[in-house]
Amino acid sequence: MSPTEASPPLIDVHGLSKSFGSTRVLESIELRVGRGEVLVLIGPSGSGKTTLLRCLNGLEIADGGTVEVAGARAIDFSSTPPPKVLAALRDRSAMVFQHYNLFPHKTVLENIVEGPVIVQKRPRPEVLEEALALLERVGLSEKKDSYPFELSGGQQQRVGIVRALALKPQLLLFDEPTSALDPELIGDVLGLMKELAVEGWTMVIVTHELQFAREVADEVAFVDGGVIVERGTAQQMFSAPTQERTRQFLHRLLFPF
Numbered sequence: 001m002s003p004t005e006a007s008p009p010l011i012d013v014h015g016l017s018k019s020f021g022s023t024r025v026l027e028s029i030e031l032r033v034g035r036g037e038v039l040v041l042i043g044p045s046g047s048g049k050t051t052l053l054r055c056l057n058g059l060e061i062a063d064g065g066t067v068e069v070a071g072a073r074a075i076d077f078s079s080t081p082p083p084k085v086l087a088a089l090r091d092r093s094a095m096v097f098q099h100y101n102l103f104p105h106k107t108v109l110e111n112i113v114e115g116p117v118i119v120q121k122r123p124r125p126e127v128l129e130e131a132l133a134l135l136e137r138v139g140l141s142e143k144k145d146s147y148p149f150e151l152s153g154g155q156q157q158r159v160g161i162v163r164a165l166a167l168k169p170q171l172l173l174f175d176e177p178t179s180a181l182d183p184e185l186i187g188d189v190l191g192l193m194k195e196l197a198v199e200g201w202t203m204v205i206v207t208h209e210l211q212f213a214r215e216v217a218d219e220v221a222f223v224d225g226g227v228i229v230e231r232g233t234a235q236q237m238f239s240a241p242t243q244e245r246t247r248q249f250l251h252r253l254l255f256p257f
């Protein structure tokens with residue numbers, strides 16, 4: 001048995017379900033992601049990908065099933081968990097959004113330190129030092145006092161990623177991080193994400209950048225209609241999907257017209 005198989009998964013989800021009103025959006029999702037692994041989620045619009053990410057970090061409260069992240073006790077969503085339990089779940093992961101979601105009236109640096117200082121109550125000087133080092137790492141030191149509107153989309157998204165890293169999460173969640181970017185700005189963001197994967201971060205990434213998925217994903221899962229239709233390595237999924245729905249989706253992705 002390899003060490004990954006022997007150690008418990010970082011994410012362990014059983015029977016996760018979520019409805020909005022009478023609409024069933026997630027249906028008995030089973031998910032295991034090992035520490036240091038990268039899972040890419042693909043699937044049509046409205047299939048439940050964002051809702052799944054949001055349930056993993058407690059932004060959305062599932063209405064059935066269990067979620068275990070990073071060795072904390074599994075949270076049972078058959079009843080609404082107490083706020084403390086949800087806050088602890090939130091603290092284990094950090095989300096990177098499609099539209100960056102930076103605070104428009106705060107500088108780059110303030111955007112990064114807000115969560116660690118206000119929510120995690122860590123000492124501001126220490127957080128500032130780490131934030132500056134992270135900005136340096138992504139080549140954005142000189143933008144620390146700029147406002148989001150003064151940055152390109154690619155720069156804003158790299159700040160979005162730095163803001164997530166500054167929270168020192170166990171798990172990084174990315175929701176279509178490059179789909180709002182102009183094509184020439186996508187590479188920098190994917191490049192940074194690739195570095196994070198190599199460094200051993202555990203990541204769940206919703207993306208339709210298939211070449212990136214080939215290079216970075218340990219596993220790709222196809223989500224449709226609130227279920228995981230199939231999963232496998234990128235090679236298996238993109239070259240020889242077993243399900244007709246997956247085949248049709250990939251075909252539409254590769255040959256949109």
Ligand SMILES: Nc1ncnc2c1ncn2[C@@H]1O[C@H](COP(=O)(O)OP(=O)(O)O)[C@@H](O)[C@H]1O
Pocket residue numbers: 020025043044045046047048049050051052
């Ligand atoms: N807050 C919400 N209230 C009601 N319906 C929602 C809400 N969020 C998502 N939905 C619905 O849930 C379904 C799945 O949405 P979503 O998870 O955003 O899919 P995806 O990210 O795959 O496009 C869609 O039909 C969407 O309209």
Ligand SMILES: [Mg+2]
Pocket residue numbers: 049050051175
């Ligand atoms: Mg979505």
